[in-house]
Amino acid sequence: GAVVSQHPSWVICKSGTSVKIECRSLDFQATTMFWYRQFPKQSLMLMATSNEGSKATYEQGVEKDKFLINHASLTLSTLTVTSAHPEDSSFYICSARGGQTYEQYFGPGTRLTVT
Amino acid sequence: RKEVEQDPGPFNVPEGATVAFNCTYSNSASQSFFWYRQDCRKEPKLLMSVYSSGNEDGRFTAQLNRASQYISLLIRDSKLSDSATYLCVVITVTGGFKTIFGAGTRLFVKA
Numbered sequence: 001g002a003v004v005s006q007h008p009s010w011v012i013c014k015s016g017t018s019v020k021i022e023c024r025s026l027d028f029q030a031t032t033m034f035w036y037r038q039f040p041k042q043s044l045m046l047m048a049t050s051n052e053g054s055k056a057t058y059e060q061g062v063e064k065d066k067f068l069i070n071h072a073s074l075t076l077s078t079l080t081v082t083s084a085h086p087e088d089s090s091f092y093i094c095s096a097r098g099g100q101t102y103e104q105y106f107g108p109g110t111r112l113t114v115t
Numbered sequence: 116r117k118e119v120e121q122d123p124g125p126f127n128v129p130e131g132a133t134v135a136f137n138c139t140y141s142n143s144a145s146q147s148f149f150w151y152r153q154d155c156r157k158e159p160k161l162l163m164s165v166y167s168s169g170n171e172d173g174r175f176t177a178q179l180n181r182a183s184q185y186i187s188l189l190i191r192d193s194k195l196s197d198s199a200t201y202l203c204v205v206i207t208v209t210g211g212f213k214t215i216f217g218a219g220t221r222l223f224v225k226a
Contacts (some may be wrong), residue, residue: 034214043218044159044202093158102147102206104214106158 002028004096006107013084013114020080021110023094029074030096034104035067038091050077084114116141118215119205125221132193136220138203139185147206148179150188152199153219159202162188193224 003026013019023033035047035056048064050056050071058064068080077096081088091111095104121138128134140148148165163170165177165186176189186205190197203217 032212044216046214046216049212091156095159102208102214103149103161103164104204105161109158111156 002026002096002098002103002105004030004094004105004107006094006110008110009108010111011113013112015085015114016083018080018082019084019112020078021092021094021112023077023079023096023107025075025096025098025105028096028098030077030098031074032097033071033077034095034097035069035077035079036093036095038093038109044093047079081112084112086114088112089114117218118142119203119217121201121203121217122220124219125223127223127225128193130193130195130224130226132224133189133191134193134222135190136188136201136203136222137185138187138205138217139183140203140205140215141184142205142207143181143184144209145184145205145207146209148177148186149204149206150175150177150186151202151204151216153202154199159216162201190222193222195224195226198222198224 005024007022036044047062048056048058056069071077093109095106150162151159153159165179170177174191178187200219202219205215207213
């Protein structure tokens with residue numbers, strides 16, 4: 001299957017700081033990338049969908065000014081959590097879809113802890 | 116009603132057992148269907164696609180019933196390593212690409 005990487009795999013930051021997470025498709029061009037959040041023992045929650053070169057589409061209840069998404073190329077999308085708070089601590093996972101296929105391939109996730 | 120609903124689980128089965136998961140979806144225009152598995156504290160990984168004609172991969176069989184709007188996953192001869200959460204995924208393209216994940220069904224396979 002296709003390979004998607006994420007960096008960093010885990011990060012601890014202080015409240016009020018910003019954290020950037022990178023998602024890369026390594027062996028295919030990702031026309032669409034998705035960002036999810038998952039709290040312990042809960043299901044995946046889609047935060048936003050981004051298409052290369054256009055603005056991300058955010059799900060209801062997700063603050064676009066707090067979770068900045070950039071999809072500047074067909075292989076890279078970034079999620080920046082701005083002014084992080086402890087309640088933002090979660091497992092953030094990206095996925096990517098390419099071409100005419102519908103399968104999504106997930107990155108390994110980033111575990112964010114805000115202290 | 117949720118757009119995609121799965122058996123709540125958890126399923127606790129002994130090694131060697133056959134276990135079946137069901138998933139129902141509400142949008143009849145949905146076009147593609149998948150099963151993913153997610154291990155604890157890991158990302159979801161694509162297990163298999165689901166077709167009306169059925170799809171078999173070793174011990175795993177997936178089936179789609181469009182008339183009843185449900186998909187199923189059958190695992191035969193369960194292994195300890197099958198313990199995971201199984202996620203049903205439904206994709207709708209009409210009216211805009213939309214991917215809906217089920218909440219997942221937790222499976223515990225015990226020796």
